Amino acid sequence: xxxxxxxxxxxxxxxxxxxxxxxxxxxxxxxxxxxxxxxxxxxxxxxxxxxxxxxxxxxxxxxxxxxxxxxxxxxxxxxxxxxxxxxxxxxxxxxxxxxxxxxxxxxxxxxxxxxxxxxxxxxxxxxxxxxxxxxxxxxxxxxxxxxxxxxxxxxxxxxxxxxxxxxxxxxxxxxxxxxxxxxxxxxxxxxxxxxxxxxxx
Amino acid sequence: xxxxxxxxxxxxxxxxxxxxxxxxxxxxxxxxxxxxxxxxxxxxxxxxxxxxxxxxxxxxxxxxxxxxxxxxxxxxxxxxxxxxxxxxxxxxxxxxxxxxxxxxxxxxxxxxxxxxxxxxxxxxxxxxxxxxxxxxxxxxxxxxxxxxxxxxxxxxxxxxxxxxxxxxxxxxxxxxxxxxxxxxxxxxxxxxxxxxxxxxxxxxxxxxxxxxxxxxxxxxxxxxxxxxxxxxxxxxxxxxxxxxxxxxxxxxxx
Numbered sequence: 001x002x003x004x005x006x007x008x009x010x011x012x013x014x015x016x017x018x019x020x021x022x023x024x025x026x027x028x029x030x031x032x033x034x035x036x037x038x039x040x041x042x043x044x045x046x047x048x049x050x051x052x053x054x055x056x057x058x059x060x061x062x063x064x065x066x067x068x069x070x071x072x073x074x075x076x077x078x079x080x081x082x083x084x085x086x087x088x089x090x091x092x093x094x095x096x097x098x099x100x101x102x103x104x105x106x107x108x109x110x111x112x113x114x115x116x117x118x119x120x121x122x123x124x125x126x127x128x129x130x131x132x133x134x135x136x137x138x139x140x141x142x143x144x145x146x147x148x149x150x151x152x153x154x155x156x157x158x159x160x161x162x163x164x165x166x167x168x169x170x171x172x173x174x175x176x177x178x179x180x181x182x183x184x185x186x187x188x189x190x191x192x193x194x195x196x197x198x199x200x201x
Numbered sequence: 202x203x204x205x206x207x208x209x210x211x212x213x214x215x216x217x218x219x220x221x222x223x224x225x226x227x228x229x230x231x232x233x234x235x236x237x238x239x240x241x242x243x244x245x246x247x248x249x250x251x252x253x254x255x256x257x258x259x260x261x262x263x264x265x266x267x268x269x270x271x272x273x274x275x276x277x278x279x280x281x282x283x284x285x286x287x288x289x290x291x292x293x294x295x296x297x298x299x300x301x302x303x304x305x306x307x308x309x310x311x312x313x314x315x316x317x318x319x320x321x322x323x324x325x326x327x328x329x330x331x332x333x334x335x336x337x338x339x340x341x342x343x344x345x346x347x348x349x350x351x352x353x354x355x356x357x358x359x360x361x362x363x364x365x366x367x368x369x370x371x372x373x374x375x376x377x378x379x380x381x382x383x384x385x386x387x388x389x390x391x392x393x394x395x396x397x398x399x400x401x402x403x404x405x406x407x408x409x410x411x412x413x414x415x416x417x418x419x420x421x422x423x424x425x426x427x428x429x430x431x432x433x434x435x436x437x438x439x440x441x442x443x444x445x446x447x448x449x450x451x452x453x454x455x
Binding site for chain 1: 202203205299322368397398421
C-alpha cells in the first residue's frame, strides 16, 4: 500500500485517481502508523514552499518522513513535494526544506514567462529503472515558478530546458522526485508511475 | 522546448456540453467526459470546462461533472463560470480541477485574485478578460457575459491581474468571438510583450492559419470551441500544421 501524505495542501485526489487507474493500492493519510506500515510514500504538493513546510511541521510529519526514508522506504515527491526534499527554497524569502537531497530551489531567470507552464520535452541525463521506456523528447506537463538547482547533477535522471537545464526527475537511492505532474502528463506520466510501481514491488 | 498549447473550451449546461451561441439556440452536443477524452486523445494540451448554468441545483451537477472529468482524463483542465469566492475556488479544486478561471467577479472584487493565489497558488488562478475594442484605439473590459462595458482598460487590467497574483491571462476578444476571422493579433501581441505570465488567446479561431498567427505573435496558448466541436479542425491535424509552421507543439501518436 502506498501512503499519499495528506498535510493540508492542495488536492490529493488526482494523484490518488492516477494510482487507482494503475491498480495501485493507495491511501490518503496523515496517520504516522499508516505511513509506517506503507510500502512507499508519495509526497504531493501545490502552492507555496513555506506554507507546505509549515504544514509538514504542524502535522508533525517531518521526522516521520525522515525515519521511513532512512529505513530504505521509497519516497516520491511530486511538484512542490519534490522541491521540499531539498535543502532550501528562495520562494518569497529563504526557507529550509527536508534536506533529504542536496540543492536549492531558485527563481527562473529574468526574461522568461513565469510560471513555466505547459508541456515541455524531457531529456535523459542518466538511465534508471524509474525512467524505463521514456524516450528522449517525450512531453510532460509542468507548472512551477521556482526550480531546482541541484548540488549534484548526477541526482538528475531527466531534465527539461527552460532558460537553464531544469531538473524534471531526480533520484538518489530510495528518494525520488518529479517536478512536473505525472498524473496530468498523459501516457508519459502513466509510464513513469508504472515504473514507480515496478520499483517498489 | 516549451510547447504552445491548444485548448478546446467546453460549455457545460445541465451536465451536457453545448455548442454555438451561449444564450440562444442552445443545443446538446455531447457528454463532457466523452468529448473531453476525445480531445485529450487528439492531443489537446488542456481542457476548459465552462459552467453556463444559472441555478444552484445545476451547480451541483456541474461539480459532479468536474469529479468525473478528473477521474477519467489525465491532462490538466480549467474550470470557469460562476466563480465568485475563495470558497468557489476550493470546491472545484477539491473536485479535481487544476486551474480556476475568474472573470466578472474579479472585476468587482480584484482582491479575489490575491486571496485565491495566496490560498491555492498563482498557478491555478486564471484571469479571464472579455475585451472589446473602443474608438480610442484601445480595449475595454466587459463583464456579465460581454453585455456590460466597465470602461476599464483591458491591458491595464491584465497587468493589475498579474500583480495581484494571477498565474495566467485568458484574453477573449469580443469583436472576434464567433466571427471566425482570426484572433485579435494586436491585443495578443501587446499583452504577450507587456506581461510576464502566460497568455491564452481566445475568440476568433476559424482556420488553422489563425492559430499560427496568434502563437507566432507571442501568445502561449490558443483557445477555441466551435471549430473543434463542429470538427472543422481536428486538433491532431492542427498540431501537424503548426509543427510545419515551426511552432513548437506536442504531437501525439507519431
